[in-house]
Every structure is written in structure tokens, then in C-alpha cells.
Amino acid sequence: MATAAIRTVGLTKHFGKVIALDGLDLEVSPGEIFGFLGPNGAGKSTTIKLLLGLLRPTRGEAWLSGISVSDVERAHASVGYVPGDVSLWPNLTGAEILALLGNLSGNVDSRLRDELIERLDVDPSRRARSYSKGNRQKIALVAAFMTRPDILLLDEPTVGLDPLMEAEFQALAREAAAAGQTVFLSSHLLDEVEDVCGRVAILRDGVLVEVAALAELRRLTATVLEASLDGPVPRLDDLDGILGVEPMDGGVRVTVTGAPGNVLTRLGTAGITRLQSHAPTLEQIFLTYYETSAPQRDAVAAAHGASAPRPVGGDQP
Numbered sequence: 001m002a003t004a005a006i007r008t009v010g011l012t013k014h015f016g017k018v019i020a021l022d023g024l025d026l027e028v029s030p031g032e033i034f035g036f037l038g039p040n041g042a043g044k045s046t047t048i049k050l051l052l053g054l055l056r057p058t059r060g061e062a063w064l065s066g067i068s069v070s071d072v073e074r075a076h077a078s079v080g081y082v083p084g085d086v087s088l089w090p091n092l093t094g095a096e097i098l099a100l101l102g103n104l105s106g107n108v109d110s111r112l113r114d115e116l117i118e119r120l121d122v123d124p125s126r127r128a129r130s131y132s133k134g135n136r137q138k139i140a141l142v143a144a145f146m147t148r149p150d151i152l153l154l155d156e157p158t159v160g161l162d163p164l165m166e167a168e169f170q171a172l173a174r175e176a177a178a179a180g181q182t183v184f185l186s187s188h189l190l191d192e193v194e195d196v197c198g199r200v201a202i203l204r205d206g207v208l209v210e211v212a213a214l215a216e217l218r219r220l221t222a223t224v225l226e227a228s229l230d231g232p233v234p235r236l237d238d239l240d241g242i243l244g245v246e247p248m249d250g251g252v253r254v255t256v257t258g259a260p261g262n263v264l265t266r267l268g269t270a271g272i273t274r275l276q277s278h279a280p281t282l283e284q285i286f287l288t289y290y291e292t293s294a295p296q297r298d299a300v301a302a303a304h305g306a307s308a309p310r311p312v313g314g315d316q317p
């Protein structure tokens, strides 16, 4: 079997009494785009800093391409990194910063660097102090990709990018993966990673909740319908796949897994005046799915022909 691009065994980090990461076991293959999802404070940045050797683990081990991350020099030889909060030297221009970082890492592909600058639409002649968060992010992305590293560790890289640039970033990630590079992408939004990642890990309070193929997760996730109604809200909780029903001003918000046709038919009897439907955010998935009682969750999973995610808390049957 090929050496994993990223491997962690029992990786744990305590900050005093705070358990930022608790026994993470993970394996990411070369050429994968792997989403690392979790709400704020879940432990994503801590994991990435442990992988970079910027933090020492309390327990456990991690390897990049088979090299222990404690061997910082060797493990870093082919890693690109975008931190969660990009700070750049304020008095240097984007071009000067890229030259500086390029000198540190060596082997910059200058044609690729220029292409990245153009595709991400950032002006390298400006001083970093005048850059918006999005522009700082873009310079960090150019720096991470321009050496064609084997592994890209990207901590919420699209925060601050507009949708067009987010799409460009996704194209870059796909091209990197097609060339055999591994992209490890953290995010607190499922939307941001679902188009581009093959597999995702979900982290919560430092604990790995689930590793799933995106297709499986999508089957398990719900649709949120918000309907304004003419008449009183009809009964909905007896319908298949209902995970939640909440009253709204002049209507109702329904969370449903699978096809929502039966819900729409029932709502139609009360006269729908306005209807909005959206995919749940990661937070909502946690709230509606992972906090659903275990028997209900298992029933939902079985109905969709997939295995149920492991429960988060102590609610095992």
C-alpha cells in the first residue's frame, strides 16, 4: 500500500485544562482533496499546527509522507501551508514577499507563480499593509502552491475570497490533486468543501465525529424548507424523514432528509405564499442530525442505505 500522505495516530493536544484535540486517528492518501470540517474551536487549526510541528503533541504521533512531523526539516521539505490568519510583512510588496518566501523554500516554479497571481487576480506591486484579508489570503495561496509541494495544508483558505475567487481556488486544488498533490482543506462550512473534496472528516470539540465520502454525507444530510403559509401549519412530524419542525413568523421551518415531496404536498394544503429551500450549514447538520437521538438517527441512515455516523455524545443506545 502506498505511504499515506498524512497519518495521525492518537494525536492529542491539551492547553492546560482545554483538550483542543483528543486522540485523532486519520489517514489521507496521496492525491486526495480531504476536507477537515468543524465548527469554530473544534481543533482544526491545532491539528494543522501539530502537522507542521508548530505545536508539540501532548500524546500521539503524526507523519507527512511517512516522515514523523517531529523531524521538522525533512517533514517540511515538500509542504505548502496557508495559516488561518495570514499575516504578511506590512512594508513589503506582494512580489517582495513571494520572493522572500521563495528564497526560503527554493524550487519555485516562476511560471506557475505568475499564473497563480493572474488567476487569483492579486496585484503584487502593492505593499502588504494595503491588502484586504482576501488579498493577504491570495498571496499566501500563491506562496503555498508555487513550489508544487506534495502536501498542501490549508487552514480555511477561502475565508475573505469572493465566490469567483473561491471557484478559482477550487480549480487550483483540483489541478493539484490531479497532479498527485494532496490537499488538506479545513473549513467550518460544508458548502465550501462539498464541491471539491472526495472525503471529509468532521471534528467537534477535539473529537473526530466522522470520516465519510462526500456522497455519503450528502445522502445523510437534510434540506431545510422555510415556508410562509396562508393557513395554519399542518401536522408534519408524522411524515418520513422529518428531523425538525419549528414555527416561524407566518409559517414553518422544516428540516427533512431525502426527497421533500411529501412535505411540500402537505404544506400545499395550507397555501404556500413563499418558499425557500437551502442546504443546512455544518452547524445545522450537527444540531439536527448529530444531536438527533440515536435510534432516530439510525433509522434515517438505514432509510438512506448508509451507515449511521458515530454518535457524538454519550447517547449511545
Ligand SMILES: Nc1ncnc2c1ncn2[C@@H]1O[C@H](COP(=O)(O)OP(=O)(O)OP(=O)(O)O)[C@@H](O)[C@H]1O
Pocket (backbone or CB within 6 Å): 015, 018, 019, 020, 038, 039, 040, 041, 042, 043, 044, 045, 046, 047, 084, 188
Ligand atoms: N494556544 C492556545 N492556548 C489555549 N487554548 C488554545 C490555544 N489554541 C487553541 N486553543 C483552544 O483549543 C480549542 C481548539 O482551537 P482551534 O483553534 O484548533 O479550533 P479551530 O477548529 O481551528 O477553530 P476556528 O475555526 O475558530 O479557528 C479551542 O477551545 C481553543 O480555544
